[in-house]
Amino acid sequence: MSSLQIMSYNIRYNTPADGVNAWPNRKARVAQLLNTHKADVMGFQEVLVDQLEDLRVSLPDYNYVGVGRDDGRSKGEYAPVFYLKAKLELLGQGTFWLSETPDVPSRGWDAALPRICTWAKLRHLKTSRVFYHFNTHFDHVGALARANSATLLLKKIGAIAADNPTILTGDFNAEPGSQPYKTLTATLSDTSETAKNRAGGVVTCPGFQVGRSGGVKIDYIFASKHLTPKSYATLNSSWQGYYLSDHLPLLVGATFLEERAALY
Numbered sequence: 001m002s003s004l005q006i007m008s009y010n011i012r013y014n015t016p017a018d019g020v021n022a023w024p025n026r027k028a029r030v031a032q033l034l035n036t037h038k039a040d041v042m043g044f045q046e047v048l049v050d051q052l053e054d055l056r057v058s059l060p061d062y063n064y065v066g067v068g069r070d071d072g073r074s075k076g077e078y079a080p081v082f083y084l085k086a087k088l089e090l091l092g093q094g095t096f097w098l099s100e101t102p103d104v105p106s107r108g109w110d111a112a113l114p115r116i117c118t119w120a121k122l123r124h125l126k127t128s129r130v131f132y133h134f135n136t137h138f139d140h141v142g143a144l145a146r147a148n149s150a151t152l153l154l155k156k157i158g159a160i161a162a163d164n165p166t167i168l169t170g171d172f173n174a175e176p177g178s179q180p181y182k183t184l185t186a187t188l189s190d191t192s193e194t195a196k197n198r199a200g201g202v203v204t205c206p207g208f209q210v211g212r213s214g215g216v217k218i219d220y221i222f223a224s225k226h227l228t229p230k231s232y233a234t235l236n237s238s239w240q241g242y243y244l245s246d247h248l249p250l251l252v253g254a255t256f257l258e259e260r261a262a263l264y
Contacts, residue, residue, distance in 0.1 A: 002127040003230070003255045007039035008169035008221050010137070010205075010247035013046040013077065021208045021242055023051060030244050031058035033237050037251060040084050041122065043135030043169030045247075047078040061085060065093040066135075069116040072105050077113075079135045079170070081120040091130065092121035096156055098138070098149040108149065110142035117153060117170075119160060129256050131165035131226075132157070138172045138180065146173060150180035154187055165226035165256060171205075171219050171247065181220075188222035191229040191252045200234030204250065208242045219247055227254045 011030060014023035031054075034042065038061070047055070049068060056064065062082040070076030072095070083090065098115040099108025107114045117136035124131070134157060139145040150172075157166055168188055174180040176190075184190075192198065206215035223229055231253040237244055 002124055002129055002258075003253060004041065004124070004131070004167075004227070005037070005039040006167055006169065006221055006252045006254060007034075007037065007042040007249055008135070008219055009042065009249035010045040010171045010219060010245060011047060011051065012245040012247065014048050014051050018208075021246075023054075026239070026244050027051070027054050027058070029237070029239055031055070033235070033244060033249070034059060035061075037235070038084065039251060040087050041120075041133050041167065042082040043133065044080055044082070045077070045135070045137040045171045047080055049074045049078070052078055052080060055082070063090065065090065065120045066118040067095050069097070069114045070105060077116075077137065079116050079118045079137050081118055081133050081135050083120060083122055083133075087125055089123040089125055090120060091123055094119055094160070098136070098145065098152060102152065102156070109145040111139035111145035112141035113139060115139050115145070115149065117156065127256070129165070131167065131256075132161040134166065134168045136168070136170040136172075138170070138174060140173045146178075146180045147183070150183040154183065166224040167227070168222040169220070169250075173218050175217055184222055188224055189229065191221045191223055191232050191254070192250075195229035195232035195252065197231045198233070199231075200236060200248070203248075204234055205247045206243065208246050210238045210241050210243060219250055221250050221252045223252075223254055226257050228257060229254045
């Protein structure tokens, strides 16, 4: 049975204001975590170009796709997709903006910042199954932007991936029950709800400090009907009382539905 290990992780952008939790103080531990779990595909959020280079160097078994949101090249946040070279072959890639003009760098609706979605078309080398991985980060301020981004995402997924197996990872800045969540789950499954085996807490954004009260569930791994989620976990690795990011990484194991042939 062909299977995939999928990760989504907001690694927190590199800012000196984070002090002990600033990226230079935790990047080696983040890399260690990623290399230990070695998911087949990983969608990251809040990745700046220097962090992208750190990840590229520290994850030698992976290639990646993605561009900066500010200029479509290297400026601003990336939402890259990393894929394991030994198991997956890249067949196509792209990035679009969550806005009224998705084909060019732009800020949509009432969003505070430009927002993007990066995608990769991949072939599972062992089985030749083809699937798509979309990875995104919704705006943290604009409610209209989040609602419209969800609608746009589904439209784009339909146009790009057609009826192929599809994964959607990201920080959606939207809790269960919100309009964006309802829109997405009308078409895609929330693996945290549909996986048979689940581990870890519900909260995905607890802040850096371990044991801090509060936190929210805003990060998800969604899957199309062609994939069956078997396991779901929020990973809680920490160091000296702090998580490795203010978000927790999500890890999902899923299998392809064998009766569906891959479409090209």
